[in-house]
Amino acid sequence: MKTPHRSLMVLVAIITVSFIACSGNKGSSEGVRLQGAGASFPAPLYQKWFKSYGASHNGVQIDYQSVGSGSGVKSVIDKTVDFGASDAAMTPEDMAKVDGGVQLLPMTAGCIVLTYNLKGVTSLKLSRAAYAGIFLGKVKKWNDPLITKENPGVTLPDEPVNVVVRADGSGTTFVFTKHLSAISPEFAQSPGVNTLPNWPVGTRSKGNEGVTASVMMTPGAIGYIEYGYAKSQNLPMAILANKSGSFVAPTTASAQAALATAQFPENLIAWVPDPDAKDAYPIATYTWLICYKQYYDKGKFQVLQDLLTYCVTDGQKESEALGYIPLPPEVADKAKAAIQNITLAPNAT
Amino acid sequence: MAEAKAITQPPTGLQRATDAVFSGLCYSFAWLSVLVVIFIVLRIAFAAAPAVRQYGWGFLATRTWDPNKDQFGILPEIWGTMFTSILALGIGTAFGVAAAVFLSEGYLGGFVFSVLKIFHVEFHASWGRLPEQVENVLKNLIELLAAIPSVVYGLWGFFVVIPLIRPACDWLHTKMGWFAPFGTDLSGPGVLPAVLVLSIMILPTITAISRQALVSVPPKLRMAAYGLGATQWETIFAVILPTATRGIVGGILLAFGRALGETMALAMLVGNANVISFSLFSPANTLAALLANTFPEAHPKEIGVLMYAALVLLGITLVVNMIGAFILQRASAGIEGGK
Numbered sequence: 001m002k003t004p005h006r007s008l009m010v011l012v013a014i015i016t017v018s019f020i021a022c023s024g025n026k027g028s029s030e031g032v033r034l035q036g037a038g039a040s041f042p043a044p045l046y047q048k049w050f051k052s053y054g055a056s057h058n059g060v061q062i063d064y065q066s067v068g069s070g071s072g073v074k075s076v077i078d079k080t081v082d083f084g085a086s087d088a089a090m091t092p093e094d095m096a097k098v099d100g101g102v103q104l105l106p107m108t109a110g111c112i113v114l115t116y117n118l119k120g121v122t123s124l125k126l127s128r129a130a131y132a133g134i135f136l137g138k139v140k141k142w143n144d145p146l147i148t149k150e151n152p153g154v155t156l157p158d159e160p161v162n163v164v165v166r167a168d169g170s171g172t173t174f175v176f177t178k179h180l181s182a183i184s185p186e187f188a189q190s191p192g193v194n195t196l197p198n199w200p201v202g203t204r205s206k207g208n209e210g211v212t213a214s215v216m217m218t219p220g221a222i223g224y225i226e227y228g229y230a231k232s233q234n235l236p237m238a239i240l241a242n243k244s245g246s247f248v249a250p251t252t253a254s255a256q257a258a259l260a261t262a263q264f265p266e267n268l269i270a271w272v273p274d275p276d277a278k279d280a281y282p283i284a285t286y287t288w289l290i291c292y293k294q295y296y297d298k299g300k301f302q303v304l305q306d307l308l309t310y311c312v313t314d315g316q317k318e319s320e321a322l323g324y325i326p327l328p329p330e331v332a333d334k335a336k337a338a339i340q341n342i343t344l345a346p347n348a349t
Numbered sequence: 350m351a352e353a354k355a356i357t358q359p360p361t362g363l364q365r366a367t368d369a370v371f372s373g374l375c376y377s378f379a380w381l382s383v384l385v386v387i388f389i390v391l392r393i394a395f396a397a398a399p400a401v402r403q404y405g406w407g408f409l410a411t412r413t414w415d416p417n418k419d420q421f422g423i424l425p426e427i428w429g430t431m432f433t434s435i436l437a438l439g440i441g442t443a444f445g446v447a448a449a450v451f452l453s454e455g456y457l458g459g460f461v462f463s464v465l466k467i468f469h470v471e472f473h474a475s476w477g478r479l480p481e482q483v484e485n486v487l488k489n490l491i492e493l494l495a496a497i498p499s500v501v502y503g504l505w506g507f508f509v510v511i512p513l514i515r516p517a518c519d520w521l522h523t524k525m526g527w528f529a530p531f532g533t534d535l536s537g538p539g540v541l542p543a544v545l546v547l548s549i550m551i552l553p554t555i556t557a558i559s560r561q562a563l564v565s566v567p568p569k570l571r572m573a574a575y576g577l578g579a580t581q582w583e584t585i586f587a588v589i590l591p592t593a594t595r596g597i598v599g600g601i602l603l604a605f606g607r608a609l610g611e612t613m614a615l616a617m618l619v620g621n622a623n624v625i626s627f628s629l630f631s632p633a634n635t636l637a638a639l640l641a642n643t644f645p646e647a648h649p650k651e652i653g654v655l656m657y658a659a660l661v662l663l664g665i666t667l668v669v670n671m672i673g674a675f676i677l678q679r680a681s682a683g684i685e686g687g688k
Contacts, residue, residue, distance in 0.1 A: 070646030162536035167621040169646025198415035203632040204621035218537035
């Protein structure tokens with residue numbers, strides 16, 4: 001009668017020993033693990049950087065969760081991550097909540113494009129009144145005079161405009177509403193600038209990916225997404241009118257022209273809600289990585305400094321292929337200098 | 350005086366102690382489950398308290414959700430939750446009870462039996478078990494619908510169902526746009542795709558519980574009906590279904606509870622727009638989808654408001670689930686305790 005009990009105990013013993021053996025192995029390996037979370041806008045680029053850095057540096061693993069700028073900032077405040085990322089930088093109130101302080105570093109830049117789903121329309125020009133009107137719900141049909149005026153040779157259908165906006169709070173939305181508020185006083189008053197404003201019109205989808213999928217699947221849809229997503233899916237992008245009146249298509253050059261007008265203060269946070277350069281694409285933004293000013297783990301600190309230097313120097317070469325805008329050289333130099341503001345705490349391990 | 354050792358003996362001290370410890374553990378685990386539910390409700394209520402004080406009942410009656418102006422209202426979400434759940438329940442009940450009747454009457458098994466009869470193997474050792482096995486396979490297939498993750502349902506609905514129904518919806522809107530349920534255009538995700546997918550998601554719940562209720566009807570009732578000369582359909586509608594009604598209703602209420610709380614599939618399919626409309630094609634928003642979408646990014650001042658919305662959802666779901674469980678308990682007790 002004892003045999004079943006005995007074999008059961010032997011089995012339990014074997015399992016326990018194997019667990020101990022496994023954990024023993026894990027403890028002995030050398031490895032630094034960094035955890036980051038934040039914006040979905042630059043997520044593809046960050047994933048690429050972190051993967052190639054991890055591949056070329058033995059034992060280093062960097063995880064980045066694309067949870068959104070707001071969550072990224074919250075994670076930095078709650079100290080659940082080693083670094084965060086945000087398209088909406090960080091407000092002074094939020095920065096004050098982190099004891100020890102934070103250092104924001106512009107990592108890359110992008111532009112926000114309006115993608116649409118209109119059969120047979122390969123090129124669409126939208127004036128400021130047109131696209132502000134679309135997102136205010138004033139321009140309801142595609143053959144509205146505001147749209148047809150700028151597109152003389154194009155047949156626009158008598159179909160409703162299906163607006164797609166973000167369902168979740170987002171840095172992309174923040175930048176887009178900042179721009180819309182700059183060009184339309186009516187927009188500034190009612191939805192206003194926010195990561196999740198009260199859009200008067202439209203269906204909502206989660207993430208840049210959700211908006212992309214919604215626009216692709218819905219005829220007559222228009223939505224705002226990041227340039228990289230539109231480029232990788234070969235989606236049509238609207239040609240927008242900028243402040244000086246010229247119609248500019250989103251390209252690396254036109255976005256760089258917009259970003260070149262940004263003036264950077266000490267904390268490296270700058271916005272260009274409505275650039276006035278002639279060939280500037282109107283909606284462009286930097287995106288920031290948020291690091292603590294002090295780190296307590298020596299391994300993590302060294303890897304982080306090395307990683308950040310890589311990102312603002314060699315890493316910039318990979319941005320364009322993914323649809324991001326490489327940092328202007330002056331800005332990259334400023335970021336590299338600011339990396340030195342991140343220090344190792346005196347009582348570090 | 351060697352007495353044979355008695356086989357029965359009073360419990361030893363060790364046995365009594367083990368008994369006490371075991372029953373104590375069981376009691377504490379049972380109470381733990383109850384306490385966990387109470388803890389969740391209380392915790393959410395505390396987090397929601399500041400928002401409840403600030404917005405009061407107006408929160409449940411206003412439509413604007415504007416973080417810039419500090420105006421929050423969940424009336425569109427409450428409407429969307431109830432509208433989609435009730436519609437899905439209607440469709441799910443119709444198909445679910447029909448499937449349950451089909452399963453309980455053994456039509457598929459009967460068909461397989463008649464096929465076997467052609468080959469004269471109906472009483473064979475292994476072939477003879479085929480009807481029952483086929484019935485089991487069908488039952489398991491329907492229950493397998495419950496195993497598909499919600500996110501997969503959402504993706505399938507988004508990429509397959511919406512393009513599939515779009516031509517029909519556009520036709521209905523152009524021809525019968527004056528009729529309120531067809532009033533607007535299907536601009537992508539909306540109430541109808543969400544309702545269709547939701548009804549498929551609650552189908553296994555309704556079918557499983559209804560089948561159980563139908564099968565629990567005492568065979569005597571069925572045989573008595575046949576003996577009185579009723580046809581199979583007359584028996585089903587006049588005798589079996591009425592007897593099993595309590596169980597079926599319990600199953601429907603549980604499925605309703607599930608539909609109310611469904612999050613991921615609806616977040617992808619319902620359009621997340623704060624509108625109230627009778628149109629089946631317009632987008633809507635549900636409480637669960639609102640929470641799933643806005644909670645990760647919520648500013649600290651919005652968290653109280655979202656907890657308030659969570660409390661409302663919790664209240665609705667708990668009440669519906671409790672009623673369903675209560676009815677189910679009464680139903681099974683009634684049938685087992687009786688004839």
